[in-house]
Amino acid sequence: MNPQTPIPSEATLHAVDYWQVIKNRYGVILLTLLLVFMTAAVITYVMPKKYESTAVVEVKAPSPGLTVLGRENTELSTGAVSAQFFATQFEVIKSRNVLSKVSDQLELPNRWGYDKESVLMILKGIVDAQNRRGTDLIDIKVRHTNKEDARDIADEVAKAYYTYRTEDEKNQSDAQLKELSRLVQDQEDKVEEKRKLLTNIVRTKGIILTGQESLYGAAINEDDRGAVSARETANKLEQEKIQIESQIQTLLKYDSDQLLTYAAGLNLPENIIKALYPQYLELQRTISTLKTQGLGARHPLVLAKNQELGNMKRQLDEGVASLKDTLRAQLALAEGNLAKFKVLSDEKTGEALERSIDSTDYLQAKNDLEGAQDMLKAMKTKYVSEKAQVRMTSNFVKVHESPVIAPGPVSPNVTLNLILGAVVGLVFGVGIAFFLEYLDTSVKTLEDVERYLQVPVLAVVPKDVGVLHKQSGMSPDAEAYRILRTNIEFNRKNPEDNAITVVSGGAGEGKSTTLVNLAYICAQGGYTTLMIDADLRRPRLHTFFDINNSVGLTNYLTTELMLEDVILQTPVDNLYFMPSGILPADAAGILNSRRMSELIQDVKQRFDLVLVDSPPILGVSDASVLASEVDLTMIVVQHRKLPRNMLMRVKRAVEDVGGHVIGVVLNNVDVRSDSQYQYYTSYYTYYAPAESQPVSHQPAAAAQSSSAPPARPQAQAQGQKDSELY
Template sequence: MNQSSHSSEANLHAIDYWQVIKNRYGVILLTFLLVFMTALVITYVMPKKYESKAVVQVRPKTGGSLVLPGQADSGRLSLDNGQTFFPTEFEVIRAQKTLDTAIERLDLVGRWGSDVDSVRRTLRGIVDAQNIRGTSLIEIRVRYNDPKDAQAIAKAVSEAYRERRTKIQAEYAEEALDQLRRAVVAQEDVVEDKRKLLSQIIRQGKIIPEGHTPGVRGGGGGGYTADDSAEDAQRSFAALEQEKIALESQIETLLKYDGPQLMAYAAGLSLPDNIIPVLLPQFQEAKRNYDAAQSSGLGIRHPRMISQAKVLEGMEADLVEAAANLRETLKAKLELSKEQLARLEQRMNQKKDEAIKAGLEGQGYSDAQADFESAQSLLEQLKLKQINDEMAGKVFEDPIIIHEEPTLSQVPVSPNVTLNLALGAVVGLIFGVGVAFFLEYLDTSVKSLEDVERYLQVPVLAVIPKDVGVLYKQSGMSPDAEAYRILRTNIEFNRKNPEDNAITVVSGGAGEGKSTTLVNLAYICAQGGYTTLMIDADLRRPRLHTFFDINNSVGLTNYLTTELMLEDVILQTPVDNLYFMPSGILPADAAGILNSRRMSELIQDVKQRFDLVLVDSPPILGVSDASVLASEVDLTMIVVQHRKLPRNMLLRVKQAVENVGGHVIGVVLNNVDVRSDSQYQYYTSYYTYYAPAESQPIPSGSQSSASPTSPQPRAARPAKKDDKQDLY
């Protein structure tokens, strides 16, 4: 058996959910009514409670108190942080001291005749506080079974809360003011100490403050002249050092160049004693004239050319001498610059030392002055805050304002009948559906054709609808007969040997419709031309004779225990081709009688005489008779009532048949409610569609010529098994 197929049963589809609800609607309705009636009774017996409420406003502490820089105003109530403020106030309203004040004011201990702890617990249970969203209003609600007490308690609690809040705030304000006074006195001492220290530093450092405010020495924003001298020396030293570097660069270039390059570089220097810029243009002009004369055709020995050459030589000598003089001048100037730089560096270092000394003396004074001014400013702010708080304390401001006084309630607010009944209905419906599905989960009975074929490994021969009666007693062509025609056809095609015509009908328990199924199958087979014999082998509680109103005094037991002939115990029914063998007198040992050679001979004899032999038997799980019959006949058909026996019981039925050598041909799923089980509607929906109309004449065969006590022998049957008519 495939285990995965078992687990897949829990995965119901949506249509299966509706199917479960339809099948278990009785359980759902019963559970719904039980829960609903329970809610109704509980609502009825619950004590009525009346509600009274007071609406109060919580006001923050206001006034002109000064908030110091960098400090929070701890004396001010913050209503913005409602996440912590209002829950805290709710607990204050229900706190012990608030409730004790209300208890004492109303004398609830004497009125209720109980101790203080019990009264306090009762009040904590009936007093509730809620914030009106988006406002600073609080509703103080009291629910009690006496409307007058509810009103009085709500009023007493709101007034007690108001008194406690006023007292707490007044005590807190007074304590804060005392702390502020002590802080002012302490700060005054600190300011006096800072002033004395500053005076001492001024005297020791001989510092002259600017104007009326103590400051650092000197002018220009309170600085020292020594500081300015140091800065000037630093700037002069830097400028002279830059000049020295420039001179060194010029001298180095003059030494590096020669000839025309030297003249060109020297002409570009802007110096007072530099005549090269004057001589060089003259030399260049004379040189151009000399070159022009030479280009005109004059030779170098021409008197004019000789005179001009002498002039050029003189001018060139002057340029060389001017360059040499310029170099010497730069060297002298460089030496002078170095001497000045050394003297200036010495002076700059001296000024730096003086500035550092003066700065250290002024730093202590500056720090002392800053501490004094800071302490003095803080003292002024503390005094302003003290004055402001003292003035605010003289103005009384009620922290709690009662906007709505408690009223006497005329209508109870609890229990809420509509809400309770609605919840009862919803819970009852949900619980009923849950119980239905839980029962469906626990139900292991056969619910579908797939269950039978999966667990028994045998085919389902037919599905018989619910409330099918005895067909031969019904007038006209009943649509339910089609189910038995299907059963007849499936029996014919599922038996492997055509000679296997002896079939016993068994069931696991009593009341599964085994006898009715046998009678209707026999009737349908007889209508189809089969000579059919019904044997009532249920020697415990025989029922077949009741369907035909036949006397049960002579039958199977008489034949097995006496020397009666077969013709003496087989009776013909009013239906053509249908014969019946009653059970006879019930014996003491039914299993012993059935498990006899004469019973075996009987089965073999009737198999030769009739086309089909149907043997009724008692439930196979109750007694051993059915097992004996299953071993005697050719085939065994199991009748299973829909949604009755568990699956493991059906497995035992099959095993009981197979253990005695019997062969199960199939299962008939009986008593199926096709209206509630939609999965079977398609299986039976064609019965009515294909059934003959009522106006159609019903074919009826002629009555058998054989007498009731003399069944027609097999050799003289009008219809052989080889030439019987088609089943449909």
């Protein structure tokens, strides 16, 4: 499997872990829940009862017509009231002005015995206003311990708000009308000033309007037409002058034939060339025809025609010269006329420009006057309409429901407070449970043991398991110790390592009970088992069998007693017991002796299993001495008691003296609440022995007078043991 592949049930396991924490600490959760719930109940009981009265009023926005310059309020003219408007009215209802009217009207300082400032603070705290969604209605709610006071205050708040709002709207309207009246007067003054300005322009400029006004509003008179005519005449003369100059330049440029052709085309008075030139050309064609007919140059007819052609040529030349003189005379005349009309045109144009400027000033003043008059008319109309509207009665606040005396208290809400107390208590309880779980560093799971100690968990012993040899019949509790016996057998590397000491970190972890029950199960399985009570501080093994411990281990170690004198046979077959004996002053010194080592080696040869009980290893040094003497050490850890760092110190104390930890027994596990251990003890659900075999008990006196300890187990016992293991 890819190590990076997530476990599919990881989220489920986490959820189970959370539920496990709740199950383990349900007592803390229930206690916290009960405390918070009771606190909520007590607080609810001692809280004063409050009664609520409500007045329902309808609130309208100010009229959009009450404006200074006739510009409508776009927010209010639509007929819709914004959320900001209602929020503002809520603050107005709880304002000092409104509440002061309520205090004065009801004489609350005398009624309650407080000064006015204190009364206003109380009113501000008990008065509340809320808008009904989708309507213009406001609920004015008052909560007070006195139901009559609640009703009276709610009623007076509605009336005071109505009065305040009406006076405020009237004051605003009067102020606006006054401002509008002042603006109307200012506008009248402006109209009068503009009228005087227009009159002054007409008088000083001498403007007399004749004819109809043009597109731009200016009038056209005869003087202006003369200026336009003079400008047009000057332009015409200018064109004629240019034309004559062009004709003269052309006449000077052409030779005789071209000159005659061009001159014949000029449309000028007394232009004989225009009439002679065609005749001249016709005569040339005639001479050419005669020559074509064979007549010579000396022929009388040809000579006559040539002479006639010469006379005509002279007349044409004289005509061209006369035409040039005529053009020069016309040019001089045109230049003179042009100069004269230019002067006239400039004079007319200047006069027209002056009249145009005067007309522009006049039109500007006239337009300003008309605009001011229109504004004044509109303002007067607005003023009249506003004044009429102010005189009309406008109900901006209307009371729809008057407050009544509340039939019962509305606060405190017992049901809600108790539910909240239960919820808060449950949340706090769960939080405290998880916080305690976070702070708890004790051993909780098998993984904790194996992670920190690097040794296996040999068995999980359920909570409240009693002493097995005192129970009648076969008990399901014994199965945990059978598992322990099997795991010990398979976890010891050497079969000869049969001396095991049972240690724990502290007192009360079930070390002695675990040793007695394990010894009993091993004896039932055919093992000849010896229990040695080496806890020379607080011995307890003898109490499980009701045996006197006055003679035992300490007597053997300090005297010359034989082993048979200190080992007793218990009422259980194959189970033997060596009591602690008289408690010595130096227990560690007695245990750390050569005779103790010889004792361990001797009993290892005589018994299949030797179980040595010891005091807590972290309290005294006795357990460390025993761990160094025996083959193996088994640590008993009470579930959710010993912190992890202390458990690690237990293992280190054993290893520091050369001992070997075979494993850990997780004792006193509440399998009902810790569901993760249920599959370790699932035999409780189906374990049912085929038949009950009661354990035979011998009297204590018989146990004390039992025979000597047995030798090394026989083959039959070994066979019975192996069959029990497998």
